[in-house]
Amino acid sequence: MLILGISAFYHDSAASLLKDGEVICAAQEERFTRIKHDSSFPVNAINFCLEYANCSIDDIEYIAYYEKPSLKFDRLVKTYLMTAPSGYESFIRSMPVWLKEKLWLKRHIRKKLKFKGKIISPEHHQSHAASAYYPSPFDKAAFITMDGVGEWATLSYGYAENNQLDIKQEIKFPHSLGLLYSAFTYYCGFKVNSGEYKLMGLAPYGKPKYTSLILDKLIDLKDDGSFKLDMSYFNFHVGFTMTNGKFHDLFNREPRKSESEITELDMDLAASIQLVTEEIVLKIAAYVKEQTQVENLCLSGGVALNCVSNGRLYREGIFKNIWIQPASGDAGSALGAALYVWYKYLGNKRLTINTLDRQSNSYLGTYYNDKDIEAFLNDGNLPYLKLNPSDLIDTVSNKIAGENVVGWFDGRMEFGPRALGSRSILGDARSKDMQSTMNLKIKYRESFRPFAPIIRAEDVREWFEVDGNNDPLNNFSSPYMLMVAPIKESRRLAVDNSDNYNLENVNQSRSEVPAVTHVDFSARLQTVHQESNQKLHDLLSVFKEKTGCPIMINTSFNVRGEPIVESIEDAYRCFMRTEMDYLVLGDFILDKKQQPEYNETQDWKNIFELD
């Protein structure tokens, strides 16, 4: 039986396909349209899924749509009732789309796809919960879903066992942890729904001076982790901005303009809201543990992408094991909705597994084989070398150790926001200058954020403090780059911390792997497991043999504001536009110096919007 999952029309549209309950493919629409966080109907992602499974829409038995539009409409109308005459402009702008399209979604899907089967819509947070629990390795677990807003719920928790999954309690709009974080993202000059990770990256520069003010004025937080926002400070429920004049008066400034100078206030606010978020998540987790009495926790929803908070949750040891859906945003709900239909709606059995999880390391996207790559290279008369796997690993490890930057395009594209070694740019984490070189010459982005390290899973304890959990024998893993951990004291270098607010501090060497060490000695790490990605694991092993270091930089294969590359052509274009030195496409390697001149027809640096 085939079930197609779809999420669309808010942000980050996606499609996924289940065959007899097994996730066989999933992809985000942005990768195909090259529009970051594309929210349009994911027709390209759906076509990819159908082609991958070698089937047509007539073979699909169920379509699972990730939320209930009628319930969302109910929330919109009741919000207007509670806020009118404010909210007029939002009403005029949103209603035509609702009346023409969103309210008749099932009809729209049938027409667009010529689909005759059944369409099922779980609630938004049921889809998130399903995407958190069903692919996890656990037989029973608690789950917490936290995001901006779905229909009414903004946060929920519950208990799942075998194929059953039930939400117990929730917090409803407008009281939202995700929207509170987004309000500060907006106020500090970053883009809502995508710039949140920048605010998280900025936090270590600041001091959490405003924590008490936030807890006194903006949010009424209870010991059980439930909360209510004081809506007199916010505007997101009535207009197009997140905050209002009362909020701006509280911090004595108007919102920062994008690309203007980042001030001490922005850094302190970032540190404060990050700390408040962590405190809320810890209180919620403690309450959920008390209510469910299980050792395993699954997380999903946009807030679950806050890897600093995830790392702290792990180290506090409230739950023994944590599994986080790598596509925790709405894209992952395309997967969750389909799984919900298979297990919860159809009641199919969920068997125990012995592998890391049921997500296939999130390598669920498109794949290009050596024939496709060779055809592309020959058609374009592009100079290349084809190497056998061990020579390729040997060559690439030498290039990286020689401080070259390597584009790495191999295997199936990742599903979710992180590049996990299929569409990645790799570099030497030991290099003092690599952080700023990669930021300024490859990614063309602000330099205050360090890069993420990849490390062999078996080496992680030698480099990072991951024993904070109660159980010293626990098996720490972060295969999806969703946990932040401090670098071990013994690997740190003495640094001058007298000027904490200086964004250039990130360029100071503060550990044996300076390019991946943040100013607070933390790193957002990805553990590479032999069973999930043999080739990448081999590369790290050979690199370790040569240099003594099992760590490399892994950043997504794109420039700032651009979606991660999908095709061979995207990868080659990105390689030629930037100052990357080598490009690996499967078993092929390309040297920048040997490539023909690349002529651009447009100023590409202005095509992509900033987050």
Next chain:
Amino acid sequence: MNYLLKPLLTIIFFVILTPIGLFFRVFGVDYLQINSKKESYWIDKE
């Protein structure tokens, strides 16, 4: 049809939605739980 939509929506907003909303609020309807003060803000899932 589209050029009629905006005036129609404007009328709906100010003539129907706004008075009903004001009436509801006067009689204490609080869909957004803006005025509630509770020991816990968890809501049992229906």
